Amino acid sequence: MPTSKRFPTAHLLNVNERFFLIDCGEGTQIQLRRFKFGFAKINRIFISHIHGDHLFGLFGLLSSFQLLGRKNELHIHGPGEIREMVLFYERYFGTEQSYRIKVHPLGYTREMLIFEDERMEVFSFPLKHRVPTCGFLFKEKTAELNLKKEAIDRFKPGIENIHKIKKGDDLVQSDGTIIANEQLTLPPWKPRSYAYCSDTAFDPGLSEFLQEVDLLYHESTFSKDDEDLAAKTGHSSSVQAAEIARICNARKLLLGHFSSRYKSTDGLLLEAQSIFSNSVAVNDGDVFEVERTRTENIPEE
């Protein structure tokens, strides 16, 4: 349940200025406005499962898109029931609909690639909850080599050569001299990844698919003392979330989806940090950046 300080679940993911909304609890559009995000930029929404605290904000968002005169097609990846919800919405509230909504039903048997473009991939993977539920893994693709600006300014290769250089070729100049690729490029950025796991019971089986994830969000509904409740309701404790982060070799763990029974999340965070030190208990509006690193160290000049 929401509290006076916490709205239900929604994450906004920015992958190189491409924006993805993950779950859409009641009030998501209100929070997006409060945190000054022009949400017309969202073209793709991922809904993990058909529980109200993860999707009751959908109708309001669809409606505001319409009031803003949205034209771009909107894609929603979610449980099959989302199609029924969208039909219901369109029937009663979308009669003047200015844009198309396309629903992509999720599968629950295994990890599946559900979206890709030239720079990234999105996978769904099954979680263990009371109803069919998916997590989502967002992964950048391996990038091309980065050009060294000063070298490009100096040797001025044409567009065609630049494409070749980015793929690793040396530059053959018009006088026949060869400039080695290493003089022209930096190693590519390491592809970054973000995994979203909500809601789920403790499931160490996730660790294989999420191995080495940079940023892991894992629900943390209960305290260690309430793990019986967690098991009964298909949720996890903060300690279990931390254990998943540990066995995944994640770089950082975000904890959320706290039960309203806890006045403070300090206790849950401490429990998690005892297992996985780089854990954070998130608050509404928090922003986390996954820093870019090179695939290899650049030797100093």
Added chain:
Amino acid sequence: MPTSKRFPTAHLLNVNERFFLIDCGEGTQIQLRRFKFGFAKINRIFISHIHGDHLFGLFGLLSSFQLLGRKNELHIHGPGEIREMVLFYERYFGTEQSYRIKVHPLGYTREMLIFEDERMEVFSFPLKHRVPTCGFLFKEKTAELNLKKEAIDRFKPGIENIHKIKKGDDLVQSDGTIIANEQLTLPPWKPRSYAYCSDTAFDPGLSEFLQEVDLLYHESTFSKDDEDLAAKTGHSSSVQAAEIARICNARKLLLGHFSSRYKSTDGLLLEAQSIFSNSVAVNDGDVFEVERTRTENIPEE
């Protein structure tokens, strides 16, 4: 549309500790929590029309009632489509529903008594909007005479006599002496009334039914300068709202439902006050009390 400071529409009305929710825009349950209202006390909800900004909070509220283990039947008065919404809700989100929801469809041809108990009445009345829309008038019934505590303490009439005294009878004591009713009672409280008009185009025809209303809420979506937009969209300007208050002889006017196009509501309020001075532009969380007055002045001793 909601803004970072204003949630969509919802009013909570307290009539002698009986609580009524009027419209239920997205985030209503969140605001009720923020303003510290234990919303399990709500047993009756009134929905004016089937536009999202007046009811997208319904699913979240129904869901939280369930999580709180609600047992009491919930009554919803609203457009017939609300029945479809409730069925949809129950099908996908209410499988473990702990309480019954009873929907009472509204009529749109004339004023109708839609609820009453021993102390109050609720009427619906048609408004002029793009879709069938009702306003609601809440009226206390004429109260009985109030007992003068000191006189009751002195003459000690039995329970049976007290009922008669409240209806105006004198008290005949066991020794045959008669105590005049005026010595035992104060004039009753004047029945108070609250009218809710949202959303509607300017409709002076409302004034007859709402004559002498104590507190009038009237939507005020636009400024006087945008009255063409108001007419086109089935809304009112603040000046038109004030004109309704004036011809109703309302005691006080509340303005709301402001278009997000206005950075401040000061201009709209000033326009309204030039027509009806006791106008207020409401903010989320504002509380207004309709003060009780006696039906007649009490002569000083």
